[in-house]
């Protein structure tokens with residue numbers, strides 16, 4: 001979907017969709033969208049994407065379209081619903097460095113690098129067959145500071161950072177993860193389970209509308 005901002009015909013696009021997946025990106029959600037100044041002006045921004053995805057997310061959730069959000073997408077949904085971000089997680093006392101090492105190969109950057117603990121009895125834990133924790137990759141400098149009121153944490157890193165959440169009271173699948181399950185998807189059983197659950201929700205949505 002092109003980043004056309006306010007000129008996007010959101011309702012026409014959503015009428016065509018059986019599901020929405022929001023991807024990652026090197027760019028950051030603009031800090032002004034959660035009431036802050038940008039602290040590091042050298043980092044990439046994407047105002048056109050912000051102006052497109054934030055209203056799109058709200059419209060998609062209102063319609064009850066299944067939603068899976070990844071990395072920047074995970075951060076976008078939080079901001080779209082009123083949450084805030086840490087602009088540099090690694091500069092927050094007690095937090096780990098969640099960034100990839102740019103001097104490494106893509107295979108190394110996207111390799112699993114830390115554990116996340118799943119919320120017992122949560123939706124993600126159920127999807128992942130009752131697992132208590134899984135290993136995930138990590139390619140982000142920003143992260144959730146304040147979770148939006150309508151979101152419920154589903155997984156956290158050992159430093160406490162929210163790594164997955166669901167949208168409470170969503171009428172369909174609405175999950176977001178800070179890591180990249182799309183990387184070498186077929187080789188990772190946890191990622192296969194997650195995408196299968198999303199795919200099933202998309203099929204159900206399509207068959208019911």
Ligand SMILES: N[C@@H](CCC(=O)NCCCC(=O)O)C(=O)O
Nearest residue numbers: 024025026027071072140141142
């Ligand atoms: N820039 C944000 C978001 C991080 C993110 O989405 N990384 C993925 C980059 C690779 C890709 O394009 O999928 C941050 O640093 O937190």
